[in-house]
Amino acid sequence: xxxxxxxxxxxxxxxxxxxxxxxxxxxxxxxxxxxxxxxxxxxxxxxxxxxxxxxxxxxxxxxxxxxxxxxxxxxxxxxxxxxxxxxxxxxxxxxxxxxxxxxxxxxxxxxxxxxxxxxxxxxxxxxxxxxxxxxxxxxxxxxxxxxxxxxxxxxxxxxxxxxxxxxxxxxxxxxxxxxxxxxxxxxxxxxxxxxxxxxxxxxxxxxxxxxxxxxxxxxxxxxxxxxxxxxxxxxxxxxxxxxxxxxxxxxxxxxxxxxxxxxxxxxxxxxxxxxxxxxxxxxxxxxxxxxxxxxxxxxxxxxxxxxxxxxxxxxxxxxxxxxxxxxxxxxxxxxxxxxxxxxxxxxxxxxxxxxxxxxxxxxxxxxxxxxxxxxxxxxxxxxxxxxxxxxxxxxxxxxxxxxxxxx
Amino acid sequence: xxxxxxxxxxxxxxxxxxxxxxxxxxxxxxxxxxxxxxxxxxxxxxxxxxxxxxxxxxxxxxxxxxxxxxxxxxxxxxxxxxxxxxxxxxxxxxxxxxxxxxxxxxxxxxxxxxxxxxxxxxxxxxxxxxxxxxxxxxxxxxxxxxxxxxxxxxxxxxxxxxxxxxxxxxxxxxxxxxxxxxxxxxxxxxxxxxxxxxxxxxxxxxxxxxxxxxxxxxxxxxxxxxxxxxxxxxxxxxxxxxxxxxxxxxxxxxxxxxxxxxxxxxxxxxxxxxxxxxxxxxxxxxxxxxxxxxxxxxxxxxxxxxxxxxxxxxxxxxxxxxxxxxxxxxxxxxxxxxxxxxxxxxxxxxxxxxxxxxxxxxxxxxxxxxxxxxxxxxxxxxxxxxxxxxxxxxxxxxxxxxxxxxx
Numbered sequence: 001x002x003x004x005x006x007x008x009x010x011x012x013x014x015x016x017x018x019x020x021x022x023x024x025x026x027x028x029x030x031x032x033x034x035x036x037x038x039x040x041x042x043x044x045x046x047x048x049x050x051x052x053x054x055x056x057x058x059x060x061x062x063x064x065x066x067x068x069x070x071x072x073x074x075x076x077x078x079x080x081x082x083x084x085x086x087x088x089x090x091x092x093x094x095x096x097x098x099x100x101x102x103x104x105x106x107x108x109x110x111x112x113x114x115x116x117x118x119x120x121x122x123x124x125x126x127x128x129x130x131x132x133x134x135x136x137x138x139x140x141x142x143x144x145x146x147x148x149x150x151x152x153x154x155x156x157x158x159x160x161x162x163x164x165x166x167x168x169x170x171x172x173x174x175x176x177x178x179x180x181x182x183x184x185x186x187x188x189x190x191x192x193x194x195x196x197x198x199x200x201x202x203x204x205x206x207x208x209x210x211x212x213x214x215x216x217x218x219x220x221x222x223x224x225x226x227x228x229x230x231x232x233x234x235x236x237x238x239x240x241x242x243x244x245x246x247x248x249x250x251x252x253x254x255x256x257x258x259x260x261x262x263x264x265x266x267x268x269x270x271x272x273x274x275x276x277x278x279x280x281x282x283x284x285x286x287x288x289x290x291x292x293x294x295x296x297x298x299x300x301x302x303x304x305x306x307x308x309x310x311x312x313x314x315x316x317x318x319x320x321x322x323x324x325x326x327x328x329x330x331x332x333x334x335x336x337x338x339x340x341x342x343x344x345x346x347x348x349x350x351x352x353x354x355x356x357x358x359x360x361x362x363x364x365x366x367x368x369x370x371x372x373x374x375x376x377x378x379x380x381x382x383x384x385x386x387x388x389x390x391x392x393x394x395x396x397x398x399x400x401x402x403x404x405x406x407x
Numbered sequence: 408x409x410x411x412x413x414x415x416x417x418x419x420x421x422x423x424x425x426x427x428x429x430x431x432x433x434x435x436x437x438x439x440x441x442x443x444x445x446x447x448x449x450x451x452x453x454x455x456x457x458x459x460x461x462x463x464x465x466x467x468x469x470x471x472x473x474x475x476x477x478x479x480x481x482x483x484x485x486x487x488x489x490x491x492x493x494x495x496x497x498x499x500x501x502x503x504x505x506x507x508x509x510x511x512x513x514x515x516x517x518x519x520x521x522x523x524x525x526x527x528x529x530x531x532x533x534x535x536x537x538x539x540x541x542x543x544x545x546x547x548x549x550x551x552x553x554x555x556x557x558x559x560x561x562x563x564x565x566x567x568x569x570x571x572x573x574x575x576x577x578x579x580x581x582x583x584x585x586x587x588x589x590x591x592x593x594x595x596x597x598x599x600x601x602x603x604x605x606x607x608x609x610x611x612x613x614x615x616x617x618x619x620x621x622x623x624x625x626x627x628x629x630x631x632x633x634x635x636x637x638x639x640x641x642x643x644x645x646x647x648x649x650x651x652x653x654x655x656x657x658x659x660x661x662x663x664x665x666x667x668x669x670x671x672x673x674x675x676x677x678x679x680x681x682x683x684x685x686x687x688x689x690x691x692x693x694x695x696x697x698x699x700x701x702x703x704x705x706x707x708x709x710x711x712x713x714x715x716x717x718x719x720x721x722x723x724x725x726x727x728x729x730x731x732x733x734x735x736x737x738x739x740x741x742x743x744x745x746x747x748x749x750x751x752x753x754x755x756x757x758x759x760x761x762x763x764x765x766x767x768x769x770x771x772x773x774x775x776x777x778x779x780x781x782x783x784x785x786x787x788x789x790x791x792x793x794x795x796x797x798x799x800x801x802x803x804x805x806x807x808x809x810x811x812x813x814x
Contacts, residue, residue: 054737054745085730087746087761120730121763232734309716309805317810323492323527327639330461338461339494354494356528396806398716403724 009165013178016241021153024132034132042071056084183274220267280397304332312394416572420585423648428560431539441539449478463491590681627674687804711739719801
């Protein structure tokens with residue numbers, strides 16, 4: 001298998017896609033808030049959505065489209081209003097905006113998906129959104145500037161646009177996978193409050209595309225924990241145009257593996273960018289639990305550590321508080337024996353088998369904790385299973401942002 | 408059944424108990440840090456401990472004592488050092504401190520329990536603790552001042568001492584139940600980071616005392632959520648001296664119910680005080696989910712709301728963000744249908760059946776959110792089950808406290 005290459009690029013880097021981001025006045029003035037992604041030809045779709053029982057109207061609408069199983073051509077996305085908890089009227093708004101975008105683009109209604117993110121419980125400002133869709137259509141393109149506009153148009157409390165791209169050779173043909181995402185707060189299990197848009201020019205069957213997406217999801221977005229809240233609007237879309245001209249991937253094998261590797265690279269990069277840009281985050285922390293008795297134990301313990309407000313505030317405070325880390329593993333439900341455990345920060349031990357870091361060791365740990373990015377590793381020494389979660393600290397700014405972000 | 412009376416008092420209000428709190432230099436200067444509770448005669452014991460797999464040495468020691476099933480006479484408690492994650496050496500420290508206290512008091516070793524709270528991963532400063540125990544023995548008494556000293560000696564990041572007392576007539580005899588507790592951060596399921604000491608002069612069998620404690624626990628300490636973290640040291644002790652002289656309670660019935668009512672009053676009061684004094688808390692919030700399809704659903708949804716960093720920060724921000732409340736219910740695993748749900752703050756609706764509070768309603772909600780104490784109620788309208796959780800907001804000070812509280 002040829003190695004994958006990570007390159008600069010994003011959601012319109014693969015052949016056959018155009019994108020735009022415009023200002024429609026849904027967010028406050030001077031901020032882009034409507035993005036449009038359009039494919040030149042019908043695309044194969046794979047998509048996953050929030051598991052929250054309170055799913056937003058666009059999610060309910062898109063699930064219907066995805067269930068239909070047909071090819072798709074466009075996604076209309078807006079930030080500033082989540083169109084969640086808006087009842088039947090909100091569903092009609094989602095449907096109407098898809099219909100209007102289809103009309104604008106000369107497509108069939110069932111070829112258009114919608115995505116929203118922002119404040120819950122407000123109706124979509126339909127006139128603004130539809131004007132925005134028209135403006136976005138006129139602005140479509142595939143340059144870096146077009147992609148940057150779109151990346152900004154889906155942001156809410158994100159501080160940075162998020163994009164990633166990778167290429168790989170499949171049967172002598174260059175295939176590209178690129179994407180953009182928005183994340184920030186409310187990120188936990190099952191991709192909470194994220195919107196992700198990934199495109200590829202690979203030719204691939206619907207079944208294999210879905211398989212690739214679900215595999216990739218487990219290694220990427222489902223490994224991100226910000227605050228443990230899960231949103232009503234999470235959506236991840238993967239569109240395949242087939243424009244690369246490779247022999248279509250219809251079964252497992254080398255071609256499929258190559259495609260998956262490129263998709264993983266993009267998805268993991270976007271997921272890491274989300275954790276790094278968690279609301280108010282000052283530190284990007286990779287939590288690994290190894291030596292667990294089972295995979296389930298490793299996952300539970302790693303997630304509990306990544307969710308623990310006490311562990312997260314200690315990282316913000318640059319404090320190698322391994323006690324809170326071990327305590328979180330202890331209440332996660334995983335098997336933990338404290339005196340058989342070790343806790344490391346970037347490979348520097350803080351606790352090992354009942355022994356606690358002294359002055360000299362604490363000085364070393366202090367240097368690690370001062371960094372913007374470090375790894376927390378717990379070795380339980382009870383088995384072979386391990387799990388890694390991407391997360392961030394819990395800072396004063398997290399509270400500021402979320403106390404001030406209004407209904 | 409005679410009504411219970413809530414009165415001023417605490418852990419030494421019931422007949423047969425003395426208590427003290429002294430400064431032993433384990434915490435920083437000027438703070439009391441060793442408490443001693445002594446019973447004049449052997450007492451029946453009921454106790455519950457943390458479910459964290461990483462249990463502190465005093466918990467491991469006390470479990471052994473409790474399992475022994477004998478009568479107990481004293482509890483030596485310290486703050487400033489949790490004696491957790493200290494391995495075999497830490498266990499020996501716990502054992503030695505119990506032995507030394509027994510020697511000091513002229514008791515058998517198995518009549519003495521120990522409790523610790525504070526920093527994890529540090530060895531107990533044994534000399535200081537043992538000197539403290541001696542000093543505490545000399546300071547024993549049962550006045551309000553003695554109780555106040557003890558309440559302060561068990562505090563860590565608590566800002567206020569916590570005590571409660573109630574009396575009830577059982578077979579014509581006045582029975583008293585009183586207690587003290589420390590709480591603050593890390594409070595969630597199953598009483599995390601709390602120490603609770605409750606005494607009674609009721610005559611009651613061991614089996615009935617345990618039954619009463621477990622019942623009470625479900626209505627009180629297990630209903631408190633601060634940050635969802637669970638500590639290594641949680642312990643709740645209930646000692647019954649029998650000194651009231653009532654006919655011993657040996658079976659369910661009116662006497663048992665009367666005793667339970669008094670115990671509930673004390674436990675619920677202590678639990679509410681803990682939630683009100685959650686780390687950095689500016690608001691005491693009672694979360695109720697009703698109309699749930701099952702008891703499990705009601706509990707899951709109420710706990711998810713009480714744990715949600717997004718809901719908690721919105722309360723701190725005085726923002727009636729019912730969207731975050733409903734979203735938390737939605738990801739809790741409970742059945743939720745948004746358009747069948749209502750969300751109230753102190754009885755003022757914010758969301759009902761898809762309808763969202765407008766300007767006028769928001770003005771009313773603003774007044775509720777400005778209060779120091781309010782109730783958040785979600786009516787799911789799917790069944791008859793309900794659940795109530797006591798919690799608090801997530802403030803800037805929570806982050807300050809936990810970023811600065813050192814290992």
